[in-house]
Amino acid sequence: MDKFVVRGGNPLVGTIRVSGAKNSALPCMAAAILTEDDVTLENVPQVQDIETERKLLASMGAEVELGYGRAQHRTTISCRTLSDPVAKYEIVKTMRASSLVLGPLIARCGMARVAMPGGCAIGGRPIDLHLKGLEKMGALITQEHGYLEARAERLHGAHIVFDKITVTGTEDLLMAAVLADGETIFENCAREPEVTDLATMLTGMGAKIEGAGTPTIRVQGVSRLHGVRHRINPDRIEAGTFLVAGAITGGDLIVSNCNPAHLGAILSKLQEAGARIDILNAETVRVRADGDLRATDISTQEYPGFPTDMQAQYMALATQSEGVSQVRENIFENRFMHVQELVRMGANIAVDGRTATVRGRTSLSAAAVMCSDLRASASLVLAALVADGESILDRVYHMDRGYERIEEKLRGVGAQIRRMGNVFASREEIVAVK
Numbered sequence: 397m398d399k400f401v402v403r404g405g406n407p408l409v410g411t412i413r414v415s416g417a418k419n420s421a422l423p424c425m426a427a428a429i430l431t432e433d434d435v436t437l438e439n440v441p442q443v444q445d446i447e448t449e450r451k452l453l454a455s456m457g458a459e460v461e462l463g464y465g466r467a468q469h470r471t472t473i474s475c476r477t478l479s480d481p482v483a484k485y486e487i488v489k490t491m492r493a494s495s496l497v498l499g500p501l502i503a504r505c506g507m508a509r510v511a512m513p514g515g516c517a518i519g520g521r522p523i524d525l526h527l528k529g530l531e532k533m534g535a536l537i538t539q540e541h542g543y544l545e546a547r548a549e550r551l552h553g554a555h556i557v558f559d560k561i562t563v564t565g566t567e568d569l570l571m572a573a574v575l576a577d578g579e580t581i582f583e584n585c586a587r588e589p590e591v592t593d594l595a596t597m598l599t600g601m602g603a604k605i606e607g608a609g610t611p612t613i614r615v616q617g618v619s620r621l622h623g624v625r626h627r628i629n630p631d632r633i634e635a636g637t638f639l640v641a642g643a644i645t646g647g648d649l650i651v652s653n654c655n656p657a658h659l660g661a662i663l664s665k666l667q668e669a670g671a672r673i674d675i676l677n678a679e680t681v682r683v684r685a686d687g688d689l690r691a692t693d694i695s696t697q698e699y700p701g702f703p704t705d706m707q708a709q710y711m712a713l714a715t716q717s718e719g720v721s722q723v724r725e726n727i728f729e730n731r732f733m734h735v736q737e738l739v740r741m742g743a744n745i746a747v748d749g750r751t752a753t754v755r756g757r758t759s760l761s762a763a764a765v766m767c768s769d770l771r772a773s774a775s776l777v778l779a780a781l782v783a784d785g786e787s788i789l790d791r792v793y794h795m796d797r798g799y800e801r802i803e804e805k806l807r808g809v810g811a812q813i814r815r816m817g818n819v820f821a822s823r824e825e826i827v828a829v830k
């Protein structure tokens with residue numbers, strides 16, 4: 397298992413480039429199931445979750461070609477033959493977003509077998525709303541041996557009101573509805589840019605969708621979809637992570653290839669905290685901070701609110717802000733696992749239910765810490781960038797699931813961070829070979 401070794405203290409200065417959004421690329425890859433034609437996706441991030449999805453599609457009989465050289469970040473998928481419409485447990489257990497293939501498989505093949513996702517570090521994360529919606533569209537769902545089996549000769553349109561806003565639930569059912577017979581109306585939909593990105597791709601394939609990006613989406617089912625070439629949105633969470641990195645280190649960072657229009661809640665919180673933000677153009681944001689950050693509260697919400705996927709990173713910033721910040725997590729019930737690691741680095745954080753109270757500013761001291769999930773890992777990297785001394789982050793495979801070569805990108809703007817393979821048992825041994 398790889399580790400990161402990070403020496404804190406350098407302000408980040410320069411330009412850092414954002415990759416494509418993995419949370420857009422995942423549903424867009426699943427959407428390739430809906431057609432027999434080739435689908436080409438551009439700006440696909442090279443991260444582990446994408447490799448997992450490649451394996452998932454390939455295991456069903458799809459041909460998935462990941463681009464190399466100049467065609468890097470381009471993926472071509474052909475689902476001409478899907479001999480085995482099954483999402484196996486070995487793959488689903490490593491990536492819950494695998495349930496995104498459920499809707500498209502039933503729509504295309506009339507049946508799907510998908511392993512039931514187990515528990516997850518950041519909470520229960522059920523898929524009951526996906527299933528409820530598919531049943532309303534005529535699918536017959538049974539459960540056996542840890543697998544869900546869904547069947548429907550052809551799904552039909554329905555009126556579906558989501559009990560709760562769900563991002564992948566909206567995406568999964570949208571993919572089912574585009575090939576259904578008749579009209580489907582969805583209410584209380586997720587409005588995340590990733591949903592809109594998927595809808596743009598589906599429309600390019602011939603789907604008839606209105607209202608993506610609003611709470612109500614209307615779909616007129618069509619009998620066939622064709623191939624498409626689609627460019628994936630920039631990753632707003634990676635962009636947000638870099639913006640916090642610029643602010644927390646008192647740096648001057650230009651974040652390029654992002655979409656500032658998707659960053660509203662993050663940019664306004666950084667400004668409230670005292671960072672200087674300049675939107676240089678439609679894809680570039682500059683962040684500057686002089687070390688005088690002040691406490692501000694955040695409360696995670698569905699888009700366009702403050703994203704839960706930025707909560708952990710924001711908490712690292714709060715440890716370096718003067719005053720008391722309240723961080724409230726409303727989306728997932730168990731998403732404070734980074735807290736104990738930040739506390740080990742010297743942060744003053746108390747958790748009460750869904751609220752963490754952060755008293756800043758505290759000087760952080762380097763430590764050996766453990767990454768527990770994707771965004772928690774990012775929070776620990778940010779803390780390590782300002783900690784006194786050299787931190788060692790274990791289990792960076794969590795980070796590799798969703799951040800493309802983050803250590804190289806951060807090193808390019810002045811961070812002291814490097815990757816070490818797991819050949820050493822302790823920090824002392826790492827120091828000894830330097």
Ligand code: UD1
Pocket residue numbers: 419422493519520521522523524525526527560561562563564565586590704705727728729
């Ligand atoms: C997606 C993102 C994830 C992000 C999350 C919230 C992807 C691949 N992942 O996850 O990075 O943190 O949105 O922005 O896009 N829920 C139910 N029943 C369901 C579905 C969800 O109760 O059938 C609940 C969940 O437990 C959670 C809430 O709804 O409390 C929101 O979850 P959801 O939006 O579905 O998250 P994901 O789509 O899994």
